[in-house]
Amino acid sequence: MFNNSSKNIDVSIRMLDGAVIRGAILQGHASSLEGVLSKDTPFLEFVSKDGQRKFIAKHQIAYVEPVEPLRKPVLVSPNDPRYVDCYGLLGLQRGCSFDTAKEAYHRLAKQYHPDSYSGLALPSEVERYLTDMFRQINTAFTEVRSETQQRAA
Known part of the structure; x- marks a missing residue:
């Protein structure tokens, strides 16, 4: 059970x-x-x-x-240790097209998605890392998507 x-x-x-x-x-x-x-x-x-x-x-x-609601990205200075370079995380260059960003997002999201490793017996630290990476990838894509859509408008 x-x-x-x-x-x-x-x-x-x-x-x-x-x-x-x-x-x-x-x-x-x-x-x-x-x-x-x-x-x-x-x-x-x-x-x-x-x-x-x-x-x-x-x-x-x-x-x-x-208990822990989904977190919105924290806006911090690049010198702050909490800073995440959204473009760098997705392997993108600033100014890229939305389609390029979407392809990078899908590739990484598929790699880190919880369903990709749900049947494996992984140490809890590895599961936390993979889950955190998946969240960061989603957050990064949300930010990049917003910027690319603003540029296109």
């Missing part, structure tokens, strides 16, 4: 009776929280903050909030 290779998604769940439980939903082979919630199964596998594993009936859930 419980698979050791499952990934956890930290959440806060409000039940229909008003109770709030915090812990992690076991992601399994789904690629996202939305994927887990939309699966055609009546229960979610859940681990409470105290480590207790249980199944939660989906029909008893009012809503689910991810």
Whole structure:
């Protein structure tokens, strides 16, 4: 039932009776929280903050909030250690066309997409790296797409 290779998604769940439980939903082979919630199964596998594993009936859930919402890119100076060169990350030169950016994005997104390695037993550090890279690739493409569309307008 419980698979050791499952990934956890930290959440806060409000039940229909008003109770709030915090812990992690076991992601399994789904690629996202939305994927887990939309699966055609009546229960979610859940681990409470105290480590207790249980199944939660989906029909008893009012809503689910991810603990770490998707982050927007942080605008920082190139001298800041948090700075990410969006063009460099995608292997692009500034001023490239949208089509070139889209091709680079698709190539990298395919390489780092969680579904590409979901069946492999990888160390948690490697999974975190791949997930972080996938997020950075998406964020970088969003920024590059915005710039290329502004130039085209």
